[in-house]
Amino acid sequence: MEFLKLAEQRYSERAFDKAHQIEEEKLSKILEAGRLAPTACNFQPQKVYVLRTEDSLWKAAKLTHTYDAPIVLLVCYDMNIVWKNAREEGFHSGEQDASSVLTSMMFEAESLGLHSLWIRGFNSKAVAESFELPENIKPAMMLAIGYPTSASAPSPRHKDRKPLSETVEEK
Numbered sequence: 001m002e003f004l005k006l007a008e009q010r011y012s013e014r015a016f017d018k019a020h021q022i023e024e025e026k027l028s029k030i031l032e033a034g035r036l037a038p039t040a041c042n043f044q045p046q047k048v049y050v051l052r053t054e055d056s057l058w059k060a061a062k063l064t065h066t067y068d069a070p071i072v073l074l075v076c077y078d079m080n081i082v083w084k085n086a087r088e089e090g091f092h093s094g095e096q097d098a099s100s101v102l103t104s105m106m107f108e109a110e111s112l113g114l115h116s117l118w119i120r121g122f123n124s125k126a127v128a129e130s131f132e133l134p135e136n137i138k139p140a141m142m143l144a145i146g147y148p149t150s151a152s153a154p155s156p157r158h159k160d161r162k163p164l165s166e167t168v169e170e171k
């Protein structure tokens with residue numbers, strides 16, 4: 001499918017079909033799309049945790065809203081690997097690299113007929129504690145993926161996008 005069509009079709013899913021499992025082959029393709037994503041200096045600091053056991057999904061649902069997704073990908077970055085910007089003290093690429101990885105996985109999921117939700121509404125410290133992450137691994141965001149239900153629909157504000165004239169400028 002043409003990319004713009006895919007981008008137009010995608011919306012944040014908040015009513016997943018808990019019982020409809022994601023095929024292994026599709027999950028592999030989604031993870032592969034994340035592997036191919038660009039990262040700063042190609043350092044690839046991402047660490048993606050696949051949450052799909054009852055225990056892991058229960059933990060995730062206690063930390064944030066996961067809307068019954070059968071799989072949640074917890075996307076983290078490794079502070080020992082992130083690119084550090086010599087021109088800007090304190091800056092590192094962790095959040096941006098994780099976003100790049102998540103975005104590729106999100107659109108691959110959409111292209112495979114799955115729905116998804118980008119999630120940041122959690123407390124990083126609580127997530128790190130709950131999943132016993134090593135000190136250097138920082139949670140960036142989650143991607144809930146799964147099939148839709150009859151209750152699935154884009155939010156009323158989904159199509160509410162600003163015109164390019166408001167967000168793009170020649171300089």
Ligand SMILES: Cc1cc2nc3c(=O)[nH]c(=O)nc-3n(C[C@H](O)[C@H](O)[C@H](O)COP(=O)(O)O)c2cc1C
Pocket residue numbers: 010011012013014065117118119120121122154155157158159
């Ligand atoms: C950085 C980021 C964080 C987000 N965090 C959450 C979240 O925690 N929970 C949620 O329901 N949606 C979350 N979303 C989804 C946005 O609310 C959603 O993409 C936006 O409202 C536009 O709607 P659409 O995706 O249906 O087009 C997040 C999206 C982004 C990009």
